[in-house]
Amino acid sequence: MSHADLVTSTLDMEVLSMDVDTLHPDVEESLYRLRVGSQVKYITIEPGTFPSDVLPFPMDLLPLLPHLPPGNWVEARVARGSNGNPTVQPTNTILPEVREQWHPNRVDALSLPFVKFMTPRVRVVQCASRPVVSKIARFDFEIPRMERETAVYRAIDGCNVGPAFLGHIVEGDRVIGFLVEQLHGRPAGPEDLQGCRDVLQRLHALDIIHGDPNKHNFVVASDGTVTLIDFENAMLCRSVEKKNEELATLPAQLSETTGRGGMVPRELVY
Structure with a gap:
């Protein structure tokens, strides 16, 4: 699965995000988030509409798209019409939003x-x-996931x-x-156990467990x-047992050498 987020322009159109299954492009839909002029529009391309080898490459794909109709529509499907040519059909879908x-x-x-x-979802701007x-x-x-993480930020604010x-x-x-401040630092190591324990206990005091306390999530x-980051897997939890279980994993997490949790270079800014 390719989750690359390339920014590629053709005239006044650019691909902001895409979700393309490069292993099964002939059976899975391909999703694109586009800037068209000053608007953002979402395009779903049905399997078989375009050659599979162009779907992951916006520079090749954008010239093949049929003319997008004007208007304030936000979502459309692209498929082969009865004449065999690609067609665009806007939908009346109301896209969901983060309610928190x-x-x-x-x-x-x-x-x-x-x-x-x-990462595909995270950028410095x-x-x-x-x-x-x-x-x-x-x-x-x-x-x-964004809803859950935004709620956690509300709970930990200040x-x-x-x-x-x-x-x-x-x-x-x-x-x-959402936007958060940019942090500078390094991943935690065994020598930072007490600092990591302290910040994780502050989170637990709010009845929240982090869910993924790997060394790269401590800056x-x-x-x-020491500051915690990445609360996608965090959840409300009043169980003292589960909080203690998470704390107990810290020595092993901070001694981890396989690179788990840090495969995508962040340069430690978050």
Whole structure:
């Protein structure tokens, strides 16, 4: 499965995100999030519409797309018509949004200049004259995870656990992500056990377990301060037993040498 997020332009159109199954392109739909002028539109390409070898490459795909109809539609399907040519059919779907909206700051997704790629959903962007980290739900099936993580940030706000939450990212009227401060540091190691334990216990005191306390999710600053990141797997939990189980994994997590949790280079900014 390719989750590459390339930015490739053809005239006034660019691919912002895509989800293409490169192993089964003839049976799986391909999803694209496009900027068309000043609007964001979502295109689903049905299997067999275009040669499978062009689907992962926006530079090759964009010239093949049929003319997109004007209007304020946000989602459409592209398929072969009865004459064998690709056609575009806008749908009336109302796209879901993150309902956990608690911060007063809302920033348009297209207003954030790109600085650095981190993962398909996470980038360093420029906001208010400084680099910050953006995280979005690119497609509707990613909204539940974004909803959960946004709720966790609300719970930990001001508790010295994670990076500062800077606002919601909107696309039109929909909230699709958030901005957090950019951190600089290194992954935690065995020598940071106490600092990692302290910050994880602060999270547990809020009745939340992290769910993935690998060494790369603890950022150690130059002064030794430890900050937790990546709350996608976090969940409410009042069980003392489960909290203690998570704490008990820390020595092994911090001694991990296989690279688990750090396969995607983050350069430790988050």
